Amino acid sequence: MNTAFLDAFWIILTGSLVAVTGGLLGCYLLLRRLSLIGDAISHAVLPGIAVAFLITGSLSSVPALLGAAVVGLLCTWAIETVQHRAGLQGDAAMGIVFTFLFAVGVILVSSLAGNADLDQECVLYGELAFVIFDQTVLGMPVSTAILLANLLLVAAVLTVGYRGFFLTTFDPAFARAMGFSTVAWHYVLMSLVSLTTVVSFESVGAILVVAFLVGPAAIAHLLTDRLKIMLLLSALIGVSASVGGYFLAAALNANIAGAMTVVLGAEFVGVMVVQSWRKRWRAIPPVASPT
Amino acid sequence: MLSLKELLHFLSLSEPNIRYVVFGTIMVGIASAVIGNFTFLRKRALVGDAIAHAVLPGICLAFMLQGSRTLWVLLPGAFVSGWLALLSIDWINRNSRLKPDAAIGLVLSVFFGAGVLLLTYIQQTGDGSQSGLKHFLFGQAAAILPGDLWVFGLTGLLLCGLVALFFKEFTLLSFDPDFAQAAGLPVRRLELLLSTLTVLAVVTGIQTVGVVLMAALLITPAAAARFWTDRLGAMVLLGAAFAALASVLGSFVSYQQPNMPTGPWIIVVLSGIAFLSMVFAPRRGGLARLWDKLRHTWKIREENVLKAIYHSGESLGDFTAGMHEEAVQGRRAFNPWQLRLSLWTLQRRGLLQHNASGYRLSGEGLREGARLARIHRLWELYLTEYLRLAPDHVHDDAEAMEHLITPELEAQLEAALGYPQRDPHDRDIPR
Numbered sequence: 001m002n003t004a005f006l007d008a009f010w011i012i013l014t015g016s017l018v019a020v021t022g023g024l025l026g027c028y029l030l031l032r033r034l035s036l037i038g039d040a041i042s043h044a045v046l047p048g049i050a051v052a053f054l055i056t057g058s059l060s061s062v063p064a065l066l067g068a069a070v071v072g073l074l075c076t077w078a079i080e081t082v083q084h085r086a087g088l089q090g091d092a093a094m095g096i097v098f099t100f101l102f103a104v105g106v107i108l109v110s111s112l113a114g115n116a117d118l119d120q121e122c123v124l125y126g127e128l129a130f131v132i133f134d135q136t137v138l139g140m141p142v143s144t145a146i147l148l149a150n151l152l153l154v155a156a157v158l159t160v161g162y163r164g165f166f167l168t169t170f171d172p173a174f175a176r177a178m179g180f181s182t183v184a185w186h187y188v189l190m191s192l193v194s195l196t197t198v199v200s201f202e203s204v205g206a207i208l209v210v211a212f213l214v215g216p217a218a219i220a221h222l223l224t225d226r227l228k229i230m231l232l233l234s235a236l237i238g239v240s241a242s243v244g245g246y247f248l249a250a251a252l253n254a255n256i257a258g259a260m261t262v263v264l265g266a267e268f269v270g271v272m273v274v275q276s277w278r279k280r281w282r283a284i285p286p287v288a289s290p291t
Numbered sequence: 292m293l294s295l296k297e298l299l300h301f302l303s304l305s306e307p308n309i310r311y312v313v314f315g316t317i318m319v320g321i322a323s324a325v326i327g328n329f330t331f332l333r334k335r336a337l338v339g340d341a342i343a344h345a346v347l348p349g350i351c352l353a354f355m356l357q358g359s360r361t362l363w364v365l366l367p368g369a370f371v372s373g374w375l376a377l378l379s380i381d382w383i384n385r386n387s388r389l390k391p392d393a394a395i396g397l398v399l400s401v402f403f404g405a406g407v408l409l410l411t412y413i414q415q416t417g418d419g420s421q422s423g424l425k426h427f428l429f430g431q432a433a434a435i436l437p438g439d440l441w442v443f444g445l446t447g448l449l450l451c452g453l454v455a456l457f458f459k460e461f462t463l464l465s466f467d468p469d470f471a472q473a474a475g476l477p478v479r480r481l482e483l484l485l486s487t488l489t490v491l492a493v494v495t496g497i498q499t500v501g502v503v504l505m506a507a508l509l510i511t512p513a514a515a516a517r518f519w520t521d522r523l524g525a526m527v528l529l530g531a532a533f534a535a536l537a538s539v540l541g542s543f544v545s546y547q548q549p550n551m552p553t554g555p556w557i558i559v560v561l562s563g564i565a566f567l568s569m570v571f572a573p574r575r576g577g578l579a580r581l582w583d584k585l586r587h588t589w590k591i592r593e594e595n596v597l598k599a600i601y602h603s604g605e606s607l608g609d610f611t612a613g614m615h616e617e618a619v620q621g622r623r624a625f626n627p628w629q630l631r632l633s634l635w636t637l638q639r640r641g642l643l644q645h646n647a648s649g650y651r652l653s654g655e656g657l658r659e660g661a662r663l664a665r666i667h668r669l670w671e672l673y674l675t676e677y678l679r680l681a682p683d684h685v686h687d688d689a690e691a692m693e694h695l696i697t698p699e700l701e702a703q704l705e706a707a708l709g710y711p712q713r714d715p716h717d718r719d720i721p722r
Contacts, residue, residue, distance in 0.1 A: 030389075035396040036337055043503060086569040086577055091336035092514045099507030100562035103555035106429060106504075110552050125407040207344075207503065208407065211400035218389055218397050248408075255411035261404020268397065272387060 007132045010141055012246050014131045015260055017147035018200045019238025021154050022212030023220070025193050027230050028158075030217040031169050032189075036091075037076060038213035040098035041190070042197040042206050044075035046105025049201055054112055065146075065198055072194025073187065075101055126205035128256040143202055150199045154192050158231075161188065166227060204257035211257075212238065215264035222271050237267060301543050308433075312542045315435035315443050316557060319496045320508060320534035322447040325454050326492045327509035328527050329485055331517070332465035336510045337392070338380065341399040342493045343505035345376030347406025350427050351413060362442045365427075366494055373490040376402050403502070430501035432553035433545065439498065446495045450488055454527075461485060462523055500554030507558045508534070515565035518572035537561040589633070591694050592625070594663055596633045597642060598693075599623045600652055601660030610657055613648030661721040667693040668714035669704045675715045676708060682715035 029038045048071030052064035075097060083093040134141035140148070158165065167175035168185040176182055197209045204212070216234035224230050245260025252259070304310045330339050346369035353368025376398050383394040410424060426434055435443075454461065463471040464481050472478045489509070496508050512530035520526050541557030570577045599622040604610035616630060625633070634650060637643040642656035652660055670689040674680045696704070705711075714720055 030393050033390050033392055035390075035393040039337075039340075039396050039399065082569065086518075087575070087580075088514055088517075088569070089331075089334055089336075091334050092331055092510050095336040095340060095506050095510040096514055096562060096565055099504050099511070099558055102503050103507070103558035103562070106501075106552060106555040107559065110550060110555075125411075208400065208404055210396060211404050214393060214396035214400055218393050221389065221393075222387060252408065252412050253415050254408050258404045258407030258409075258411060261401055262408055265397075265401030265405065268401070272383070276386060 008246060008250075010132055010144060011128050011256060012243055014141070014144045014147060014203055015128055015242035015245065015256065016239045017144065017151050018204055018209070019212050019216060019242045019260065020235045021147070021151045021196050022200070022209065023216035023234035023238040024154060024158060024231055025189070025196060026213045026215070026217030027220065027227070027234050028165055028169060028189055029193065029213060030221055031227075032186075034189075035214050035217075036094060037079070037190070038193055038197075039210045040079065040094050041072040041075055041193050042209040042213070043098045044101035044105075045069065045072045045194060045197050045201070046102050046206050047071055047108055048105075049198060049206070050105050050108035050112065054108070065195070068198040068201075069191065069194040071101070072197060073190055075194075076187075076190045125208050125255055125257055126201060126203050128203050131203060146199050147203070150196060154196065157188065157192060161185070165189070169227075204260075208257045208261055211261040211264055215261070215268065216241070219264070219268050219271055222268075222275060237264070241267065297547065298543065301546055302539075309542070309546060311435045311437060311440060312432050312546075312553065313539060315440055316432050316499050316538035316542055316553065317535045318440070318443040318447045319499050320512075320538040320557065321531045322443075322450045323492045323496045323505075323508040324512035324530040324534035325451055325527055326485075326488050327511075328513040328516075328523065328530055329454075329461050329465050330489055330509050331513035332523075333485075335489075336506065337395050338377070339489060339493060339509040340506035341380060341395045341402075342373045342376055342490055343497060343502045344399045344406075345402035346370075346373045346494055346497060347403055347427065347502060348372050348409055349375075350424065351406055351409035354424060355409070355413060362439055362498070366442070369494040369497070370490055372402065373494055374487075377486055377490065427497055428501055429552065430497065430499050430504065430554035432499040432542065432557075435499070443495055446491055450492055453484070453488060457481065457484065458524075465523075500557060504554055504558045507561060511558070511561045511565050512537075515561070515568040518568040518575045533561065533564050537564060589636070592629060593633045593637055594694055595623060596625065596630065597637060597652075597656060597660050598663045598667075600643070600650060601657070601664060604652065604657075604660075605664070610652055613646060613651045615649040618649065663693050665721050666696045666701055666704075668716075668718060668720045669701065669708065669711075670696070671716070672708055672711055672714050672720075673704055685715065 026035070026038065029035050045068055048068030052068045056064045078097045078101075079090075079093050082088050082097060083090050086093075088096075131141045131143050134143050136142070137145045164175070164180050164185050167178060168180055168182045172182045175185075193213070196213075197206065200209045200212070216237040217230070219237050220230045220233035223233055241260045241263045244263040245256055248263060249256040249259035301309060304313060327339070330336060349368035349370070349372025350365045351368075352372070353365050356368075357364045379398045379402075380391075380394050383389055383397065384391055387394075389397070410428075413424065460471070460476055460481050463474070463476065464478065464485065468478060471481075492509065493505050496505050500508055512534045513526065515533050516526045516529035519529055537557050537560040540560045541553055541555075544556040544560075545551045545553040568576065571579075573579050596619065599619050600614055601610075603614055603618065603622055604612065616627070616634070619625070619630060619634075620627075634643065634645075637656070638645055638650070641653055642659055643650045644653050644656075667689045670692045671682070671685040674685040674688060675682055711720055
């Protein structure tokens with residue numbers, strides 16, 4: 001097999017892994033109206049990532065990943081504390097907490113500039129193309145392997161906890177009556193989101209992760225009312241965006257994650273437009289039959 | 292590390308570079324803080340965030356078309372794409388089932404992704420003058436030029452001027468848009484103006500703190516100021532003052548440590564002010580509210596202790612008999628430590644006297660105990676008379692109300708019930 005093809009394969013696979021994981025989690029975030037918490041977490045893990053780099057020099061070790069992910073959880077906790085203890089409205093609580101953590105993260109990153117393989121731009125958008133320069137584990141690049149492991153973990157937790165997530169998402173009161181702890185399930189979801197943002201960091205950066213947490217789920221939500229189909233669709237949409245994004249980026253010789261996001265945006269607009277056409281089509285009253 | 296001499300030198304603003312940075316960040320900070328009050332009050336904090344992310348493609352396109360990175364060229368591009376983002380969020384909200392938060396997240400990330408795509412495209416074309424573009428991502432306050440100051444100053448003046456001019460209208464719009472509509476204000480046009488001003492503030496501010504932190508420049512000063520005042524005018528001024536203070540301190544840190552970025556430090560200082568306000572502000576701050584809650588709990592407990600002693604005296608027909616702690620516990624279960632504390636404070640307030648036979652009510656304590664029993668029984672009577680509740684259902688409610696009813700309410704109750712002598716349980720209502 002020629003190497004160009006293989007490179008493309010690894011890049012698309014890695015992008016798809018991020019997109020599918022983001023899509024699955026994004027469905028739950030969207031339905032629980034937590035899409036912007038995903039946004040906040042993805043910004044807020046930056047100090048965790050910076051400290052992990054400071055200590056271990058990379059993000060490829062499990063303790064470093066977990067440590068960085070804890071900051072994401074800390075962020076959700078802090079938002080809730082500011083909101084309920086200090087009595088600040090939700091959107092402002094979120095805005096203050098995540099910008100603060102992000103600012104701390106940028107300060108840490110710039111204070112260790114040159115010491116580690118971490119610069120400001122990669123914070124924002126990462127570089128998927130670098131995945132092919134990784135060392136390999138089990139025949140695949142390390143980043144890809146980590147993302148695959150993360151996807152398996154997320155898929156396993158979502159499958160095992162399907163009932164719990166389903167009930168606490170759609171009918172929290174009933175779930176509580178059935179003995180499901182809404183708080184516990186919330187934090188399980190938040191942990192998965194934090195972990196996913198952290199492991200996706202090197203490929204797509206801390207900010208573009210949001211696109212994968214929101215985009216595929218939003219498109220799938222337009223298309224179906226059923227959770228299982230929505231999960232499946234968002235995974236498929238994620239993969240298609242990652243394929244399309246790769247070729248768009250290759251054509252422009254530009255950032256792959258950015259291109260994937262643009263493809264997602266185009267898909268969303270496409271679905272919206274088709275749906276509004278269909279709505280207009282249906283709105284035309286049937287021709288009255290002659291009597 | 293931090294010397295007073297350096298601080299004074301910095302504050303003397305004798306170096307032109309320091310002057311540019313300090314004045315630039317102050318102007319941008321104040322303008323954003325002023326307009327941010329309305330963003331905050333209208334609960335649009337995260338829309339500001341979306342606008343900030345969304346200006347990136349506009350900046351890149353403006354650069355690609357014009358090939359220059361002076362603010363005069365880039366700002367219109369940024370302005371247009373910020374506006375487009377705002378319209379897109381609105382369009383998605385109106386035409387799909389997506390909730391506003393998902394719409395905001397989607398627009399934010401897609402616009403930003405498009406910006407990243409364009410930015411990396413420009414970078415690989417190797418145009419030498421593009422190097423400054425990425426300053427918009429993280430902000431580069433240190434790169435503020437004298438020419439930029441004019442832009443900041445003019446937009447700042449325009450913003451503050453318009454806010455001053457339309458202050459009453461914007462206030463009404465933020466607190467009660469329905470009333471504004473009913474009062475005949477051109478709500479749509481005012482909203483348009485307010486959104487335009489927000490985009491303008493974001494677009495000018497981005498160069499100092501970057502796309503991500505811009506939201507903080509809008510929201511954090513307003514949120515911090517909210518803890519100190521209930522008046523919008525004061526809130527605007529206080530927010531502006533916080534922003535100015537944070538700008539000076541943030542600039543100072545990056546002046547001291549040249550590799551430290553100015554923008555993030557401004558935000559860290561600003562967040563620090565906000566967190567301190569959340570905890571320490573009088574009345575609305577966390578400590579003040581905790582203190583209020585504690586005082587209220589203490590007051591209720593003291594009143595309960597006093598009432599227990601009063602009831603005991605009432606049933607004995609003798610208010611002069613002493614009562615030990617155990618006897619009080621026999622009347623009503625208290626936590627022993629809390630009971631001891633309450634007995635001690637009641638004694639200090641002169642409501643209880645302590646001697647070898649135990650605690651007994653002083654003259655004033657007797658009056659206070661009688662007052663509590665009276666309110667309790669009046670309320671029970673009121674519930675049975677007016678709400679037709681059964682006498683055995685009214686005790687718990689009265690138990691809560693006796694701590695809350697003011698002397699004025701008490702007088703009204705007595706008048707409404709015709710100055711009664713007996714309560715529904717056939718006990719005396721003490722005078």
